[in-house]
Amino acid sequence: MKKNSYIGISFIVLLFGIWTVKELSERFKENDLKVLTKVPSFELTDQNGKKISDKSYLGKVYVVEFFFANCLxxxxxxxxxxxxxxxxxxxxxxxxxxSITIDPEHDTPAFLKEHAKTLGVKHPNWHFLTGNSDYIMNLANKGFYIQAGKDAKAQGGFGHSGQFALIDKDGNIRSRKDKFGNPILFYDGLEQAGIDALKEDIKLLLEE
Structure with a gap:
């Protein structure tokens, strides 16, 4: 084999090595998702009558929403x-x-189980949670800082945010940053752009 051929092959091998190192470093470098605070402690009952707490989710990346089944x-x-x-x-x-209901008087475990079935819920770690009303309202507003409450003027009698909280495997609330470098805090649960961002960041946290 000619000398020029050896040089060409060596150059290709060198480039491949550089590309591989770069790919690995990009894959394993720390992501830019902001740690906001620890998730508040909670214990509620799911659609199967099982007690579920924040500790049940340790080691998992998960999303928290506050909703109610009769909301239209x-x-x-x-x-x-x-x-x-x-x-x-x-x-x-x-x-x-x-998925934590803010209407626990109506959203019993049995009702939430039917609601989950209607939605097409099939993931074993998707829990629809219910419990004491005051406890849940305190958890939403003072634990997660996601607005929720009774509102006689609102359709269905409750007003609440359409935002999702993202939690990492260690029980930290995390979020991406906006274009100014400020954490967005929560993810928009109503627009596709917010859902796309949420899915992207779940993938990042699953790799941690």
Missing amino acids: TICPIMNKNLVQVQDEFYGNLDFGIA
Whole structure:
């Protein structure tokens, strides 16, 4: 083989080595998702009558929403979008969802089980959670800082946010940053852009 051929092959090998190192460094470098705070402690009952707490989700990346089953405004959109997220990560047992009702008087475990069935919920780590009303309202507003409450003027009698919280495997609330470098805090559960961002960041956290 001619000398020039050896040089050519060596150059290709060198380029391949550089590309491989770069690819690995990009894959394993720390992501830019901001740690906001620890997830508040909670314990509620799911659609199967099982006690589920924040500790049940340790080791998993999960999404938290506050909703109610009889909501006819934003909740159906939020639930539908979470089904999309579920389908993206179906089969991954390191992923989960916590859907917490703000209407526990109506949303019993049995009712939530039917609601989950209607939605097409199939991921074993998607829990629809219910419990004491005051406890849940305190958890939403003072634990997660996601607005929720009774509102006689609102359709269905409750007003609440359409935002999702993203939690990492260690129980930290995480978020991406906006173009100014500020954390967005929560993910828009109503627009596709917010869902796309959520799915991208779930993937990042699953790789940690």
